[in-house]
Amino acid sequence: xxxxxxxxxxxVPLEAEMLCPDAIAGLTSEEVRALPVxxxxxxxxxxxxxxxxxxxxxHLEIRGDVSRVKWIGREMTRGRITIHGxxxxxxxxxxxxxxxxxxxxxxxxxxxxxxxxxxxxxxNAGGQVGAAYRGSRSGxxxxxxxxxxxxxxxxxxxxxxxxxxxxxxxxxxxxxxxxGGTIVMRSGAEIRTxxxxxxxxxxxxxxxxxxxxFSYASTYNPTFLxxxxxxxxxxxxALPFENRDGAYQRYTGDAxxxxxxxxxxxxxxxxxxxxAARG
Amino acid sequence: xxxxxGGKVYDPANGVDGVVKDICIADGRIVDQAEGGRPIDAxxxxxxxxxxDVHTHVAGGALNFARGLVPENQRAARKFLHTPELRSxxxxxxxxxxxxGYLYAGMGWTTVNEAAVPILSARHTHEELHDIxxxxxxxxxxxxxxxxxxxxxxxxxxxxxxxxxxWLIWAxxxxxxxxxxxxxxxxxxxxxxxxxxxxPIEGYSRVTPAMMIxxxxxxxxxxxxxxxxxxxxxNLGVPGNVDTTIETTNVLEGRRAHxxxxxxxxxxxEDWSTMRSESARLAEHFNRQKNLTADAGAVLFGDAxxxxxxxxxxxxLHELTGRKWGNLDVENETGCGIVPYVYKDRNLVNxxxxxVGLELLLLIDDPWRIFLTTDHPNGGCxxxxxxxxxxxxxxxxxxxxxxxxxxxxxxxxxxxxxxxxYTLSEIVIITSxxxxxxxxxxxxxxxGVGADADVAIYPEKPDDGLLFTYPRYVIKGGQIVVEEGExxxxxxxxxxxxxxxCDETIEExxxxxxxxxxxISFENYPVDLERLRRPEVRATGARR
Numbered sequence: 001x002x003x004x005x006x007x008x009x010x011x012v013p014l015e016a017e018m019l020c021p022d023a024i025a026g027l028t029s030e031e032v033r034a035l036p037v038x039x040x041x042x043x044x045x046x047x048x049x050x051x052x053x054x055x056x057x058x059h060l061e062i063r064g065d066v067s068r069v070k071w072i073g074r075e076m077t078r079g080r081i082t083i084h085g086x087x088x089x090x091x092x093x094x095x096x097x098x099x100x101x102x103x104x105x106x107x108x109x110x111x112x113x114x115x116x117x118x119x120x121x122x123x124n125a126g127g128q129v130g131a132a133y134r135g136s137r138s139g140x141x142x143x144x145x146x147x148x149x150x151x152x153x154x155x156x157x158x159x160x161x162x163x164x165x166x167x168x169x170x171x172x173x174x175x176x177x178x179x180g181g182t183i184v185m186r187s188g189a190e191i192r193t194x195x196x197x198x199x200x201x202x203x204x205x206x207x208x209x210x211x212x213x214f215s216y217a218s219t220y221n222p223t224f225l226x227x228x229x230x231x232x233x234x235x236x237x238a239l240p241f242e243n244r245d246g247a248y249q250r251y252t253g254d255a256x257x258x259x260x261x262x263x264x265x266x267x268x269x270x271x272x273x274x275x276a277a278r279g
Numbered sequence: 280x281x282x283x284x285g286g287k288v289y290d291p292a293n294g295v296d297g298v299v300k301d302i303c304i305a306d307g308r309i310v311d312q313a314e315g316g317r318p319i320d321a322x323x324x325x326x327x328x329x330x331x332d333v334h335t336h337v338a339g340g341a342l343n344f345a346r347g348l349v350p351e352n353q354r355a356a357r358k359f360l361h362t363p364e365l366r367s368x369x370x371x372x373x374x375x376x377x378x379x380g381y382l383y384a385g386m387g388w389t390t391v392n393e394a395a396v397p398i399l400s401a402r403h404t405h406e407e408l409h410d411i412x413x414x415x416x417x418x419x420x421x422x423x424x425x426x427x428x429x430x431x432x433x434x435x436x437x438x439x440x441x442x443x444x445x446w447l448i449w450a451x452x453x454x455x456x457x458x459x460x461x462x463x464x465x466x467x468x469x470x471x472x473x474x475x476x477x478x479p480i481e482g483y484s485r486v487t488p489a490m491m492i493x494x495x496x497x498x499x500x501x502x503x504x505x506x507x508x509x510x511x512x513x514n515l516g517v518p519g520n521v522d523t524t525i526e527t528t529n530v531l532e533g534r535r536a537h538x539x540x541x542x543x544x545x546x547x548x549e550d551w552s553t554m555r556s557e558s559a560r561l562a563e564h565f566n567r568q569k570n571l572t573a574d575a576g577a578v579l580f581g582d583a584x585x586x587x588x589x590x591x592x593x594x595x596l597h598e599l600t601g602r603k604w605g606n607l608d609v610e611n612e613t614g615c616g617i618v619p620y621v622y623k624d625r626n627l628v629n630x631x632x633x634x635v636g637l638e639l640l641l642l643i644d645d646p647w648r649i650f651l652t653t654d655h656p657n658g659g660c661x662x663x664x665x666x667x668x669x670x671x672x673x674x675x676x677x678x679x680x681x682x683x684x685x686x687x688x689x690x691x692x693x694x695x696x697x698x699x700x701y702t703l704s705e706i707v708i709i710t711s712x713x714x715x716x717x718x719x720x721x722x723x724x725x726x727g728v729g730a731d732a733d734v735a736i737y738p739e740k741p742d743d744g745l746l747f748t749y750p751r752y753v754i755k756g757g758q759i760v761v762e763e764g765e766x767x768x769x770x771x772x773x774x775x776x777x778x779x780x781c782d783e784t785i786e787e788x789x790x791x792x793x794x795x796x797x798x799i800s801f802e803n804y805p806v807d808l809e810r811l812r813r814p815e816v817r818a819t820g821a822r823r
Binding site for chain 1: 348349350351352354
């Protein structure tokens, strides 16, 4: 394991896509120190900003508040990155494999257009989680993103496959133009969830405001959610699915596209009757 | 001074076909003899006049709009990093200005014709053209839907229309006249199109697309412009449009014209499910019409961005594909639409389009009248020309590619039956000598004494990659700009423009009209000559 500890906050965001197991494994410690990072238009070295300890390998540990360090783990295919602190924008963007763990908060565009691997954020995340970059036709195409805290705008925008699970409240436009995949929201979301969604599944464990272009279809417990629940349980994320506990109301939309997506809203047996929650 | 020795020279304009001879260069031109010049050993290489692109879209408001509309393409594009010699930039579907020059020169092309400039964005276009290094440039001004001209033809005042056209050419500092879907773009402002040539244009009671076409062709001839009317026919891209294309050539009644991207105008069938190639019929007709030249507008499978003044067509394309769509209205002059597009080899329509471009290049028998283009970036990017050249020169490869198409598509094309292979000399004609002649650029497209010293030197048998992909040397205006396929020196290109004669009192007619209908002041409309950094005014005069 190699450990990089941030010395001082960079005056402007630092671009550091070399902080990635693919780039570091196989290098000597000295070579890692000399890897290029970009401060604005200027090319600098890793050790201008980080103290480097340990031997390079498949596990990269970063310590300190790197919320102004962008592109960590970009296009990574294997290995592990652990960040003890906050992470900056574009964390794990385009990643294909491996795992990233952040103990603190993360910024926008984490896991954007990723196609595999796992990202776990201990705190809150910014917007555009697993999203498509501007203009692109699809966002994440596989992989898993877990966020213990809240998440920002446009979570899973244009995602095509894969899983995003958020513990805290999700802000507006979750699943915007979603084409497939699954978003699980344990604490519900603000407004315009699933706007323009074509396909895919959004699961909310709390009642949410729905667009008028989503219509109620049925109340049931989908079988596939048992499999998801098992997968998420292994990652430490509980998802109810038992008939004895409650059921999901299924809404389809977005009819303005027209789309065939679904929003599943959990209704525990102890709460109000379904019709009231639909409001 | 330079002396290129030992290379096989292909200079079809001067009847030189693969002869080993020296080419001498002094003061930016080809000369008979040059004493003590730097020798360039071209042994084992072919020496050709630099390429000339007769129809491309590389600068201006529409292209810039497209760059902004497709950031996903820009991210995937080839990157040009800043070096002491080169500016940074991006390649891809819609290359940035500096990269455009590097890419053209890096392939051996030294002159390009920007084929669609609205007068209102001419100033911007010239700024961008200036920022395209190395290559020389010409530009064509959009006139097929200009409302001053339409109004005058409606009133039967063709003479005044001619003065207006001449005035507008100089106002735009253009080199020639382009007409896009004549009448159709004006009709688009009413949500309509011009589907037939003989019915009055929407918003008018008398003037028809046919009148617009024949009058513009006549005006271009009367003004003695070096390049004939550059015509994007009506009904582009639509099944069955070959009838419109043939009707257009008949409307011209023998006048000169250049038909742009002919591939998009050579389809049969009634709808998308029955669309088929009509290139055989069109080529047979075209072969008899000696007044015409055309460029292929060939399509290559893969990503493209469609950019055209043909607003109604772009709306249809957006509806067909569901892809994003940009639409611009250019006041009283023209319109513009942008839709990103992917040509897929499994798609019936795309397969037919791919074949038609190649069929026209093979079936039109006179290479001096059909030129290599992809209508960049509409049918594919200009930097993919070497792929088309291979398809033209290697019949076995081409037939193997045809066999990969869906069986249903193979029934609707004739490409599989064509055995013609282009010779290297013919390739030089369709990529350089022919377009230079059609543009009336007498000092381009050949290596005779007095010609501009624009020379491309390629390995005759490249070790890897395609012929024309990596020039060993490119010389532009007597300077070596590319070595080993890499841009080594960056020069500034010139801009060729024309100043046709017009009645200067036409401004008295134009000014009050203009002030009534335009959003800018009349004084700000024409582009000042001083705006162009290296202009060269070419002669105009009476013709035939």
